[in-house]
Amino acid sequence: MSPNPGSDEALAAGCRCPVLDNAHGRGAYREPDGTPQFWINSDCPLHGAASPVEPPPAPGWCVVHGHYKWCEHNGGVMGPTGYEAPADGRKGAT
Numbered sequence: 194m195s196p197n198p199g200s201d202e203a204l205a206a207g208c209r210c211p212v213l214d215n216a217h218g219r220g221a222y223r224e225p226d227g228t229p230q231f232w233i234n235s236d237c238p239l240h241g242a243a244s245p246v247e248p249p250p251a252p253g254w255c256v257v258h259g260h261y262k263w264c265e266h267n268g269g270v271m272g273p274t275g276y277e278a279p280a281d282g283r284k285g286a287t
Contacts (some may be wrong), residue, residue, distance in 0.1 A: 195239045198231040209237040250278050 196202035198210035200218025211232045215221055220229025235241045252263040262276070263269025269276035 197229070198233055198237070198240050203239055206239055207237075208239045209234045210240055252278070 196206065196208070197215070197218035197220070198208060199212040199215030200208075203210065203218065204212065211234065214232045221232050222230055224230060231240075233240045252261055252269060253267045254261055255264050255267045257266045258264060263278060264276050265271075268279055270279050271277075
């Protein structure tokens with residue numbers, strides 16, 4: 194596991210996370226169970242996102258119902274709470 198964000202050890206390894214906000218690696222605050230939580234710089238090579246997060250696909254226009262919600266006519270699939278985005282991440286029909 195990598196060193197805590199903002200700690201001296203992390204900084205020596207190239208960490209770009211906030212030092213003061215993370216109390217020099219002790220954590221910005223603690224969860225009720227005592228687990229430290231940290232502020233993370235998304236550009237940090239140790240703790241940041243490895244790749245940009247893709248937004249979920251948006252449904253295309255349904256010509257049958259006249260809406261921009263997932264349904265059987267624009268590529269939606271039935272899920273536990275109704276129609277939702279296809280599991281393979283396809284864009285909706287346009």
